[in-house]
Amino acid sequence: MAKNSGSTFAANERINHSIYGLGTISEINDLHTVIEFDQNGRKKFVTSMVQLERTSVPAPVVPTRRTRSKTAKPKTKDN
Numbered sequence: 001m002a003k004n005s006g007s008t009f010a011a012n013e014r015i016n017h018s019i020y021g022l023g024t025i026s027e028i029n030d031l032h033t034v035i036e037f038d039q040n041g042r043k044k045f046v047t048s049m050v051q052l053e054r055t056s057v058p059a060p061v062v063p064t065r066r067t068r069s070k071t072a073k074p075k076t077k078d079n
Helices: none
Strands: 014-017 021-028 032-037 041-046 052-054
Touching: 014 032
Parallel strands: none
Antiparallel strands: 014 021, 014 052, 021 032, 032 041
16 A cells, blocks of 8 residues: 555545445545544544555444333332
């Protein structure tokens, strides 16, 4: 992978990193690039140093979290 000279990336773009794998750019500016990796969490890189490749692999679907419905506790008699 070559450095990103001349190649610009944007937020929400899917990328591939040689060490961390597939991810999505969450923030990018002249100094830093923050990437949410599918398997390795959030990482921050120096923009001028990071080596990335564009990819067409879609982001994994994050399952929606179900909430439990609150149920009334059964009343007990205190005798």
